[in-house]
Amino acid sequence: MMPAKSDLPQGTLDLLILKVVALGPVHGYAIAQRLQQVSRDVVQVPQGSLYPALHRLENRGLLGADWKETETGRDAKFYRLTRKGRAQLETEAASWQRLTEAVGLILRMSEGGAE
């Protein structure tokens, strides 16, 4: 019933969360939903890890949080990116880019080499 999903490499969850939150204040459930939607269900966020990750990022000062009402009138904890979090997002995103490019290069080369 569930589409094939990939395990998230170590440390990428934080990066993804930061990216989602960067789009505007958002609560935990919406973060999980959005990650799933945007990745076209490829990335299945382990919800059990989401909240500890959010709390850790909050604790490190990368995220801020406020209690606000949702459109349905319920109180929810909305996370937002702090200045420190934005800087962290930029460096991590950049290094992720470099890493994936490098990994891609290596993979293509080895394919070419093997045949």
Added chain:
Amino acid sequence: MTWWHRLWRRRQMEEQLEKELRFHLDQHTADLVAHGHDPEEARRQARLALGGPEQVREKCRDARGTRWLEDLLQDFRYAARQLRSNPGFTAVTALTLALGIGASTTIFSAVNPILFEPLPYPHAGRLMMIWDIFKDSRSDVTFHSYRELVERNRSFDAMAVFEAWQPTMTGPAEPERLDGQSVSASYFHVLGVSPTIGRDFEATDGRFHGPKVAILSDALWRRRFGGDSTIVGRQVTLDDDSYTVIGVMPRAFENVPGPSAGIWSPMQYDTGNIREQNTGEWGHHLRMVGRLRPGVSRDQAKRELDTIAHTPVPEFPRVPWASLKHGLIVNSLQDDVTRGVKPALLAILGAVMLVLLIACVNVTNLLLARGAQRRGEFAMRAALGAGRMRMIRQLLTESLLLATLGGALAMVVAEFGVDALVALSPPELPRVAAMRVDATAFAFALGITTLIGLVVGFIPALHASHGDLLTGIEHSSRRTAGGHQLTRRTLVVAEVALALVLLVSAGLLLRSLERLFAVAPGFDASRVLTMQVQTSGHRFDESIGEVENSARRRFFVQALEAVRQVPGVAAAAFTSLLPLSGEQYGEYGTQFEDKRGYNVFRYVVTPDYFKVMGIPLRRGRLLDAHDVAGAPPAVLISESLAKSKFPAQDPIGQRVHVGSIDRPWYIIVGVVGDVKQASLAVSQPDAVYITTNQSWFVDEAKSLVVSARGDAAALAPAIRKAIWSVDKDQPIVRVATMEAMLAASAAERRFALILFEAFALAALVLAATGIYGVLSGSVAERTREIGVRAALGASRGNILALVLRQGMTLTGLGVAIGLAGAAAAGQAIAAMLFGVSRLDPVTYLGVIALLLGVSAIACWVPAWRAARVDPAITLRAE
């Protein structure tokens, strides 16, 4: 949010976490329902997706980074529960620690301002005392030497001189003799403190015959002038002269060079008479203090002053007795004020640290004993997965909590202790006003409390966490005696050794004081009342040569006559110098016919002095009413002087000059017994006695000695009234019975002794409870073994002996080790001993006997308990 903030808001954070997760579940469920799921099924799926709620919560808590603190709180709660559930144990350990920490904090509070804290002045480390050198020891400086040093030195920012000044304030109220200082105008500038009201002295205030001005201490200003803020410009009468008050010192000002001074006036010496020799300006009676320039060290300053001393210049001619040819002494002011008391204070500090150590050892032992009882609990916790570090941490938390409890009680002990200490403190102790439980003392207490919490907990924690599960659970059957017994025994041996050190030190001090009071003072103090009667004011101005008819002599004669009329007075006399009164100036040069000079004490007395004081006549006759101005000058000499000066001949009829050799010879008419003048411990008995009528001047202050028919102290008011009936403006000070003087002369020793006795007693009690505790524990653990022994035919006597032997072996070992420590401690208190050897066998034997006796009593109870073990019961219990 800081971590502690988060910690305080823990409950709120928990609620929010709960709410956040609930929101997530509700939202997820709602979404699933919207997609057509059955509500029950939707909720189940949402739960499944989130994972176990408790695990998620736990991970979130971890992520918060306050985990360790939450654990700590948990440890504390658990520890508090443990302590509450054992009130007896908690009370004993907390009180033991409170005693140790309280006593050491008390002593620290007293010692810290004297030895360790800088004096209460800006850059106090730059304040130096400067002394002239006479006969290899320090001596006061002369005014002209001071002037020369001020003009020529480059090492000091400023220098000042001061001397005691005790003016009598007269006016509407009773005449009052004030304690004050006559100071150079630079005095307060050197100390770095200025008056809060009015102004400081200026250079012009110190000029010869300048206007008379004074600065008051805050205390005197409040007491005598009601803290009147318009005091500046007011006139006060001091020694019949009118002084203008120009300022009041700050309330917090502490005058370390003269703690009792309440009034200051600039000294107005003549700077122009440097070429005249016979002037006050060339007398050695000034103390000198200087403030070093920044960056100049004491040694540099000393070298510079020595260079100045060795290179006289023509502008500053010197006299032979102030030639400075031996250089000068430069000491920091702090060292200077503490030099007399430092060894005693360090010894007391050392003693209290021993008490603290014993208290810690005792508490460690109690914790070990409790650890043994809780072995089952530890094994259970280990079985349930508690790590070793976690258990150690738990136990350290417990001991820290205990120490904190003890520390809190200790602050109460210290608060009272310091009050008691100040009340007990001997007059020699400087900076008594600064003794209190202040922030430093609090930090000290906190520091040692924490240290103790960790240290006393560490060994028991290691023991408890040590060893595997099996032995732990097995242990609850008490099959083996356990390795912790060895640790506990070692600690008891240490405790006994430390107690012995303290007991021997206290014993030596006690014996010293006994010896001291066994010293015959040379007079009979019983029923003698003394007081110092002073003369002040211009009515007593006189020029040399008018002695016979001087107003001062008349006053003393009339005063004595008035005192004699007081009912209850058996006899009364005046003396220029009173034994053991602390009066220092009384030594005069004498010269016999062989031209050899001696420094002796010179007593100018009225004839009844010997009768009142009970000083025995050895040969010849006493002074009497016939020794008047016109008669041949008569002198009595002390026994020791007679022996050293006239070993083979009769001293009666020999002649001697007292003071100046220009005056007629005094003829020795008698020899009297030796008297202790400076203190009971100092043997300095050479003395001469002459009558007031045959002295060449009348002392400004004399001590009245009165022998009473009944209670001496009760006569004081009547006698004072009698003297004031002659002249109401003459101050009377230092009213005390001779017995009180005798006791006060040993105040410093007594102070040290009281503290050492208290510490030694505490040590003895702690050591005894330590022995008792260990043996009780041992007997309890060996019940089975004892039962077997009894079953195999050991008699009660055998078992009693077995346990007693065990206890006494520990004591014996402790005593043996303690002996070495005691010998070392004896070295440290050598300066406080009098008349006993550091290794006094009586003290040592007495202390050993005491320790053995007390420990035998402590052993007896557990031994008796062991002897009553019923073999049948113990064996059946297995």
